[in-house]
Amino acid sequence: MNTKDAVYNFCLRMADNNLISGQRLTEWCSRGPILEEDLAMTNLALDLFGQAESFFDYAASLNGNVKSADDLAFLRSERQYYNNLLVEQPNGDFAVTMMKQFLFSAFQKLMYEALTESNDDTIKGISTKALKEAKYHFRHSSEWVIRLGKGTKESHERVQLAINELWRFTTDMFEMNATDEELISTGISANLETIYGKWNFVVGEILKEATLAIPDAAKIIKGGCNGMHTEHLGHILTEMQYLQRAYPGATW
Amino acid sequence: MVTTGAHLTRKMVWNLLSEIPDPDIPVISITELGIVRDVEVLQDDKIVVTLTPSYSGCPAMQLFKEDIKAVLRQYGAKEVEVKIIHSPAWTTDWLSKEAKEKMRKHGIAPPEDWCGTAVKLFGDAKRKITCPHCGKQDTKLTSQFGSTPCKALWFCNGCNQPFEYFKCY
Numbered sequence: 001m002n003t004k005d006a007v008y009n010f011c012l013r014m015a016d017n018n019l020i021s022g023q024r025l026t027e028w029c030s031r032g033p034i035l036e037e038d039l040a041m042t043n044l045a046l047d048l049f050g051q052a053e054s055f056f057d058y059a060a061s062l063n064g065n066v067k068s069a070d071d072l073a074f075l076r077s078e079r080q081y082y083n084n085l086l087v088e089q090p091n092g093d094f095a096v097t098m099m100k101q102f103l104f105s106a107f108q109k110l111m112y113e114a115l116t117e118s119n120d121d122t123i124k125g126i127s128t129k130a131l132k133e134a135k136y137h138f139r140h141s142s143e144w145v146i147r148l149g150k151g152t153k154e155s156h157e158r159v160q161l162a163i164n165e166l167w168r169f170t171t172d173m174f175e176m177n178a179t180d181e182e183l184i185s186t187g188i189s190a191n192l193e194t195i196y197g198k199w200n201f202v203v204g205e206i207l208k209e210a211t212l213a214i215p216d217a218a219k220i221i222k223g224g225c226n227g228m229h230t231e232h233l234g235h236i237l238t239e240m241q242y243l244q245r246a247y248p249g250a251t252w
Numbered sequence: 253m254v255t256t257g258a259h260l261t262r263k264m265v266w267n268l269l270s271e272i273p274d275p276d277i278p279v280i281s282i283t284e285l286g287i288v289r290d291v292e293v294l295q296d297d298k299i300v301v302t303l304t305p306s307y308s309g310c311p312a313m314q315l316f317k318e319d320i321k322a323v324l325r326q327y328g329a330k331e332v333e334v335k336i337i338h339s340p341a342w343t344t345d346w347l348s349k350e351a352k353e354k355m356r357k358h359g360i361a362p363p364e365d366w367c368g369t370a371v372k373l374f375g376d377a378k379r380k381i382t383c384p385h386c387g388k389q390d391t392k393l394t395s396q397f398g399s400t401p402c403k404a405l406w407f408c409n410g411c412n413q414p415f416e417y418f419k420c421y
């Protein structure tokens with residue numbers, strides 16, 4: 001794979017993670033357990049959409065804007081999305097959502113940290129900006145995981161159930177393909193194995209603090225970076241792309 | 253004030269831009285906010301303005317672009333291009349002392365001096381932000397997220413008023 005194609009694929013992966021994660025968070029809009037969290041989750045989503053837009057813009061520019069950032073966001077089909085399986089999982093209760101945010105934002109934070117050293121100036125710039133936001137996201141979800149873990153018997157049980165359900169999707173975030181090979185060799189992206197080591201440490205510390213047990217690594221499910229998804233992504237896209245599909249080229 | 257008809261110079265463009273307010277905090281202009289990174293005046297009254305977003309998802313960016321184009325065209329620019337760059341990333345450190353003071357008078361607590369120092373988990377709840385209404389420090393965090401991505405919600409026990417705090421980035 002040549003470098004340009006690899007950067008393009010990588011930008012889509014980063015953008016898709018942000019877009020799908022943000023889309024899931026907006027499902028909480030007006031349904032948050034308290035007003036402050038309703039605001040928090042929609043604000044997190046806004047940050048994620050902004051990061052998605054930056055990566056989509058860059059991807060589009062690499063191909064001479066033949067497809068616009070909007071086309072990339074809204075007019076691809078399921079197998080052409082490269083987001084990680086974790087972010088497309090249903091929100092469940094607040095504990096599942098916060099656990100999902102926690103596992104994902106820990107990854108995002110480490111990823112952006114590594115990308116601030118990227119040899120690609122645009123990726124470096126977007127990541128330097130996004131890292132500041134990812135730090136807030138990671139702190140917010142870490143605090144909730146600890147609060148729920150050390151809260152009541154019920155909150156502890158629910159957040160433990162959440163990690164039991166989500167853990168099998170976490171290895172997928174660190175799966176690499178030809179895109180990564182090319183970008184590691186050119187110093188544009190990071191080796192995800194290195195990130196995995198750091199992620200295990202960071203996540204482990206918080207889970208310990210939250211008195212939560214890490215589930216067995218059985219039944220690992222992977223494939224996101226190659227466009228292989230769980231059934232949930234199709235449902236998200238159906239809703240998210242409805243307007244663009246029903247009214248092609250609609251503007252307002 | 254710039255008059256119409258004359259050819260725009262770099263300095264005139266900066267002056268014009270310094271009159272465009274931030275829609276969320278209208279007492280602060282986009283130049284005081286620090287998002288205008290460069291101005292180039294090219295041949296035939298073509299102007300290139302370089303911006304950097306304050307936040308990735310800042311919904312005001314589109315508005316800034318439109319405002320800049322409208323204002324510069326009004327003063328004789330034939331063509332205006334607004335470029336977006338991401339590096340170096342915007343930081344609250346770029347807010348001037350004057351800008352921070354204007355913010356405080358507007359009822360928004362500006363970023364505190366300890367911006368940039370590491371915050372421990374649950375550390376925000378232990379911080380004290382000076383209330384922009386009464387100046388007391390008996391305040392507490394209500395939510396790290398507020399009406400816009402750049403602000404957190406706080407409450408002052410001194411004057412029993414909620415207020416917004418412009419977060420460190």
Ligand SMILES: [Zn+2]
Pocket residue numbers: 383384385386387388408409410411412413
């Ligand atoms: Zn007060």
